[in-house]
Amino acid sequence: MRSTSAGRLAALASTVLVLAGGVSVGAARAEVPGGPITYSIEFSNPRESDDNDLPEPYGEVTVRAPWGQQTALWEHPDRDINTPTLPRYPLFGGAEHRYAPHPVSAVCAFVGEDDTGINADDILADGCVPYTGPGEYTISAEGGSVTVTVYNFG
The missing domain is CATH 2.60.40 (Immunoglobulin-like)
Incomplete structure (x- = not known):
């Protein structure tokens, strides 16, 4: 049970990083x-x-x-x-x-x-x-x- 929670936490952290990266790329593109x-x-x-x-x-x-x-x-x-x-x-x-x-x-x-x-x-x-x-x-x-x-x- 504990490894499933850790896996979900890692997936959540990975999703947050991907989304944060996408937002910063979009923001950089708008500043061209x-x-x-x-x-x-x-x-x-x-x-x-x-x-x-x-x-x-x-x-x-x-x-x-x-x-x-x-x-x-x-x-x-x-x-x-x-x-x-x-x-x-x-x-x-x-x-x-x-x-x-x-x-x-x-x-x-x-x-x-x-x-x-x-x-x-x-x-x-x-x-x-x-x-x-x-x-x-x-x-x-x-x-x-x-x-x-x-x-x-x-």
């Missing part, structure tokens, strides 16, 4: 400060039908921390007829670099597309997707999509 992020963004509006068939996006693309803090990767106001045509950011290929002072848990895009005249503005992206590491993240809406390619983070 972030780092540089290398990325590019593509804007798609299949319904665009003006002279050049390219979108005139406005809004913002961000990365978010688990607690909601955001770092802007791209943002542009709606300037009506003066909103520039931008199918990709950076415009001429390559990648952009920013510093995110927090861990990243989501990639978000809230992007409209300016249409003047008789057409109403389209919504290209409206939401967030979970960040899982370098790769492509596409956020869509009824008017198109925004694809953020993360090449490196941290």
Whole structure:
């Protein structure tokens, strides 16, 4: 009977140590400060039908921390007829670099597309997707999509 109690006590102590280790690992992971992020963004509006068939996006693309803090990767106001045509950011290929002072848990895009005249503005992206590491993240809406390619983070 005594060896069974000792075995249970050892198992309990082992479980406590495993749980304590898991908590400290989780806490350490939450304290990661972030780092540089290398990325590019593509804007798609299949319904665009003006002279050049390219979108005139406005809004913002961000990365978010688990607690909601955001770092802007791209943002542009709606300037009506003066909103520039931008199918990709950076415009001429390559990648952009920013510093995110927090861990990243989501990639978000809230992007409209300016249409003047008789057409109403389209919504290209409206939401967030979970960040899982370098790769492509596409956020869509009824008017198109925004694809953020993360090449490196941290």
